[in-house]
Every structure is written in structure tokens, then in C-alpha cells.
Amino acid sequence: MPNQAINEPDSSLKLKSLYEGFRDAGTIRALADRISSAAINLSEPLYIMEVCGGHTHTIMKYGLLGLIPDNVKFIHGPGCPVCVMPKERIDQAIALAKMDDVILLTLGDMIRVPGSKGSLAQARASGADVRPLYDPLDALAIARDNPDKTVVFFAIGFETSTPMTAVLLQQAEHAALPNLLFHINHVLVPPAIDAVMAEPATKVNAFIGPAHVSVISGAKIYRRAAEVHHTPVVVSGFEPVDVMESILRLVELKNHAESVVEVQYSRAVTEEGNLTAQALVDEYFEVRDSFRWRGLGPIPQSALKLKDKYAHRDAEIHFGGRLPVAEIDDHKACQCGDILRGLANPMDCKVFGRGCTPQTPLGSCMVSSEGACNAYYRYHGVQHVD
Amino acid sequence: MCLSVPSEVVALHDDEQAITVDTLGVRRKVSRHLLSDEIQIGDYVLIHIGFAMNKIDKEDALESLKLYREIAEKLEAESHAQSSYQ
Secondary structure, rough: OOHHHHHHOOOOOHHHHOOOOOOOOHHHHHHHHHHHHHOOOOOOOOEEEEEEEHHHHHHHOOOOHOOOOOOHHHHHHHEEEOOOOOOHHHHHHHHHHOOOEEEEEEHHHHHHHHHHOOOHHHHHHOOOOEEEOOOOHHHHHHHHHHHEEEEEEEEEEEEEEEHHHHHHHHHHOOOOOOOOEEEEEEEOHHHHHHHHHOOOOOOOOEEHHHHHHHHHHHHHHHHHHHHOOOOEEEEEEOOOHHHHHHHHHHHHHHHOOOOEEEEEEOOOOOOOOOOHHHHHHHHHHHOOOEOOOOOOOEEOOEEEEEOOOHHEEEEEHHHHOOOOOOOOOOOOOOHHHHHOOOOOHHHHHEEEEOOOOOOOOOOOOOOOOHHHHHHHHOOHHHOOOO | OOEEEEEEEEEEEEHHOOOEEOOOOEEEEEOOOOOOOOOOOOOOEEOOOOOEEEOOOHHHHHHHHHHHHHHHHHHHHHHHHHHHHH
């Protein structure tokens, strides 16, 4: 009973337990034992795609690959907003940043990711006004303090980050800040799953869904994957114990031939998600006809754009005709597309660890700290490569 | 950029639609625009790029931790039993 648990002397929840409890080595070992026992009954190997780069990171950082049996394998998916950004969109950001009187704002690793001719960081080094943000709402003060400049927020991220952009836009409207514009690159998880499953050679037959996406969108967004592709989906947290428990559930679901959606991260994810956030996204955004993903190519209805009602905030419209549109692929030797589709492993790629490193990334999987190749480079036997 | 971080609510700033959270000793003010639940000091929330995304269900987290402890204890008991046979 939950109430009894709270009343037990050593069981009151402290912030520390939310970290340490879900990283406990003994629990990880115990779950590994259970996974091994259950996996004996698998009728075919389980190929689990962890959609999100955050899970790839956990799996590599905590050495979880070494704890699971040979017939349970991981395929690293396309769920890293920085990794999936095609070069032409980065070229557009750089073009914006280089314009007179433009301040370009963006999040995370985006500033380091190469377009076709360098990165936003290099553009900044050569004089462009590029500023990394840790909180999107900081854009409001920057726009207010620079009324003679056009401030462009280069918005990136999956369902998790889209509501934050919506709040920023809402606040810009309320504050009547006409000089804050948006270059929208928000992408969606379910169409990416469909694109992965549409590949005839894919081996993927189970998914670990990222918890933070479902905190916003709810577990319901994976129903289609379970029903149409006949794959079990477990929505998982990011601590190693979360991931191990999710692997165990997937093995058990496969043993019972159940293609359903389960929530491992029930401490923050519900079926319906955050309705306040969803309403904000619906107010400002609509689905694009198509969006080109780095490594995966064009995927129909896989990204969002601003609604016509907010065209006055849309940098793509405001600067239309002045932004480069040529589609640019990754280096030919790079196998990132195959890796994101689950057809190759980072270690299969000829340039991994040689021509392609986190300092000199050729492909999208190496550019971000959450990319599959980047995680392998840092945590997995790179000493054997050179 | 993607990892959402559990944090404890330590102050409310209703006029700014903000809260101050503590993440293992680091305190910062974050937006609460996306929270529809009532928030109190001592609640746990998930933080993502400067926003509280959602409340963490304490009872659910405690249940999970209790379950894990039981699993680990069972494993320990089994390995003791095995070593006594050898």
C-alpha cells in the first residue's frame, strides 16, 4: 500500500533517492538476472530500438549492453533533435546569423553541429551574433534589450521541447515584442517510428519510448506503433534501473506475444500527458507536409510549423528568398542513415573513430553528445579502433 | 539537451508564474507555465530547458524504489543459498 510505504521509517522520498535509487548497482544486477531468465523463452531475438539518444547514452554509460543476453539487442534510433537536423536547416540558421541586425538564438549542442560550410559556432567566431540559450524565455529579455535588431529563435526538439517554444511565442505576443521571430524545426516521434518500420530490412521488433516525450504527449502516441507494427512499446525513464526494468518488460511482453504500450516511468507519465502543454502546441503549431531528416531523408508529416495566424513571427516567411534551400546530404562514407534505420552499428562504419570523431564529425550520429556514434566513441572500446 | 531532471520545489513566485527548484544543491528559478497541477513547496517536478514539465508522483516513485529493494534482496538471498551448496 502506498500510504504504508510513506510511513515506513526509511522510505520517505528524498530527491537523492530519485537519483540513487534508480542507479543502484544491486538492483541493476538483479534485473539483469531476471532478463536473462526470461530471455531464454524468446522464440526469436529481440531487437529493441531505443528511439531517444538519452537512452543510448544511459545504455552505454552504465555498460548495460554487457549485462543483457545475446538474444536481446539494441538498435539506436533517430531520436536526437540535434542529430536529425539536416545540413540545409543549419545553413539557414547560419545565413540568418550572418545578416546585419540579426541575433540568432538556439539551444544545446546545436551551435556545434556542422552545416555544409561550418557551424554556428564558427559563424560566431567570424563575427555573427549567435547566442546559446539554456532557457528559451531568456529570448524575451534579449528581444526587449535590442529593439533595433531582429532576434530569431532557432527552435529545435521533439514533443518535449515544443511547448516551451509555444510559451515563448505566447509571451512575445503578450508583451508585444515585434522583433522576436522563430525558425521552427520541431519534429515528431511517431512518424520517425513509422519511417524506421517502413524499411523492409529492419529488424526492430520492440521499442523503448522516451519518457520525457510522453510526459508532454502521453503514452497514447505509441498506440499506433503497437497496433500497426505489432511491436511492444515500453515508455521508459532515463536512469539505468528504469531502462533495465523496461527491457525486462519488453522480453516478458514478447514472450506473451503482446503488442501493447506500457509505461515504466509511471511516476511522471500518464496515458494522456500534459494537456496544458498540448493545448499550447495546438494553438501555435500545425503539421508540415514533409520534413527532411538528417540521415533518414524526407518523412511526411513528421514536423511542425507555425500556423498562418502567427506568420508574422515566422522567420522562414519573413526572410523568405534570402535563405539557402539546397538539400545537402552527409559525407558519402558516413553510414549514419543506416545506423538510424537500425541496419548498421556504429562500429560497422569505416570512418568511425578515424575520419569521424566528436571533434570532426562527418555524420549526424557523431555530432551530438546524444548521438549513437558519439556514445560509442566515448564509452565503447574505441581503443580497438585505431 | 534532452534529459529531464527531477528537482524539488523550494519557493513559489506566483506573480511571475515561476518556481524555484533545487536540483541536488543547485537552485534556480524555472517557469511553471506548463503546470496545470497545484504546486506546493516540497513537491518534486521534472525540469526541461528552464521549464517545469510535470509533477513527479511521490507514491509511485516510492513504490518503485520499494519493489527494486525487494528484487535486490531476493537476489542476495538466492546467491547466499547458492554459495552454501558449494
